[in-house]
Structure formats: structure tokens, C-alpha cells
Amino acid sequence: MEIKIIPLGCDDRPLDSYGRDGQSFAEAYAPVIAFLLRESRLHAVVHTVPGGPAMARAVCQLLEEARRREGDEAMPFDVTPIVDVTARLRREDGCPWDRSQTHRTLRRYLIEEVYEMLDAIDSHDIDGIREELGDILYQVAIHARIAQEKGLFSAQDVVKDVTDKMIRRHPHVFSQKSLENIGTSMLNWDRLKQGEQRQQHAHLLDGVVPGLPSLLAADKLQEKAAKTGFDWPDVQGVWDKFHEEWEEFRQALGEGNPVHAEEEAGDVLFVFANLCRHYHIEPECALHRANSKFRRRFAHVEDRVRQSGRPWEAFSLDELDSFWKEAKQIERQKENTDC
Structure with missing residues (x-):
């Protein structure tokens, strides 16, 4: 987005006089430059400087230099903009809906976005695939932000972990030599979607x-x-x-x-x-939990049958049910331990 610099003054005194404790103008203004670049990822920015036109030109030059440095260091795939947007939405003065979300409340939306992606693929909708990938990426960003707020992990940790995993799983591709150069609100939601080209429906x-x-x-x-x-x-x-x-x-x-x-x-x-x-x-999530619970408990029943060395038909229903109750008791004990 555009950054517009407006001079408020008319004096063009030496720029280094704006520095503190012997800092140069560039050093003193570095935090401001970083802030302006960060905000410009979200929206157009207007910044006023106390000096005259010369100071405004100097700030513009610092911005250009910082942008060039970012361009030189940028990865081909940069998730910083969506990470920054998500952080902004989760701030105290951000969006109430985004701020209220948790890993649990977001489950249904992640499922929905994945199935919308599948539908776009089945429909050979290239624009839809691009859009739905973005929606899935937002789910990654907001889950990572929630975790970061709790001091658990960040979006960068997610990127690093999956990158490391892919490298580990493809040793035939990533030899040591090939690794040397690897660089370091809800009520209006449906109405808003209807206003977008892909979301317009007859009913x-x-x-x-x-x-x-x-x-x-x-x-x-x-x-x-x-x-x-x-x-x-x-x-x-x-x-x-x-x-x-x-x-x-x-x-x-x-x-x-x-x-x-x-x-x-x-x-x-x-x-x-x-x-x-x-x-x-959420009925889908509730049923998913029930399915997962059944898998765990039935696996325990299987293990107990296997450990006995006896065939399934040798057990009565009451005996199998006792194994099932064991599984429930083990889960309850684990829940109490975790608490």
C-alpha cells in the first residue's frame, strides 16, 4: 500500500539534529520506518514529519532503501502480510469475532474451508482454488496467532516444522550439497460473501x-x-x-x-x-469426537483380547464390556492427571 509523507514545517535544518544521544537521522528514524512498512501491508498510510520538504524526501529515501532490503531478503513465499493482519484483528481494538475465537471454536471453519477447497478442485475452478487456499492459510495464521498469544508456538515455528519434516522425508532429494544454499462481524458475513463474484448465488x-x-x-x-x-x-x-x-x-x-x-x-x-x-x-465436530473416542476404546478392547491369547469368540459380551469400561476408566484417570 502507498505511504504518503507530508512535511508540516518549512525549515530544513540539518537532519542529524533530529537524532538523540549522538544518533544519526537514519538511526533515530529506523523504528518509525519499520512501523510505516508494517502498517502499509494493511492499508495506505499518511505520515507527517515535523521538518520541511528536505526531511520528507529523506524519509522517502529511507523507506525506499528499507523496501529494497526487504526485497533482497524476502523469500519467494512470504506469509508476513497475513500474519500481521491476523495479529491486528486479534488486538484489543481489532475485530470482536476474531478476538473471541479459540482453537475449539474454529474447528468447524477449518472443516468448511477444506471442503470448499475440495469443491473448487472438483469444479476445476482455478480462481476458487486460489481463494480457498487463502482461506485455509488464514486458518493456519489465526491458529498460530492464538498459540503465540499463549506462548506455545508461532507461525514461523509452523513453517519451520513442516519444512524440516519435508526435508527429513525426502533424503533422496535434499542431499547435503543441495542444502548448502537454503536461506536462512458475523451477522454480515454471508451478505459480504454474496457481494463477491465467486459467492453470488441464485438462492x-x-x-x-x-x-x-x-x-x-x-x-x-x-x-x-x-x-x-x-x-x-x-x-x-x-x-x-x-x-x-x-x-x-x-x-x-x-x-x-x-x-x-x-x-x-x-x-x-x-x-x-x-x-x-x-x-x-457443532454436530460434525461432536460426532468426530465420538468416533475418535470409539476408536480409542475399541483399540483397548482389541489389545486386551490379544494379550489374553484367546480368540474373540471365547469372550462373552460382559467380558468385552468390562474391557470397554477399563478404557473409560483409563481415560478418566488421564483427564484428571492432565488437569
């Missing part, structure tokens, strides 16, 4: 990517519809609808018609996703 729900996992799609569809006012006034209405759909599912099972039963099962899941939404629970 509101067209903006929900078809390739999303079904539970995530159900949550997203009902969230968008609710923004138009098409929603129950309170959660009791959702509970009533859930019980209604559950009863229809039970009746369909009694009919012995698998097609009808499947349809009613879908209605139950769809309303359940809406029920989760009303309680600020």
Missing part, C-alpha cells in the same frame, strides 16, 4: 458446498435459513419437532419399509443437527 442455500459432510451441511443449511427468520422462536419448538420426527421414524420401522425408514432417519438426524445448533454444539 441463499446454494452457498452451502454440496460436498460438505452431511451433519455439517445440515447445521450450515439451517444456520443460513435461520438468518432470514425461518427458525423456531425458542429451543422448545426444536425439541417438539425432534420428538415428532422420532415417533415418525419408529412408525416407519414398524411398517417394514426400509426406504421410508431411511427417509425418516434422515429427518431425525437433520432435526438433531438443528437441536445441536441451538445449544451451540
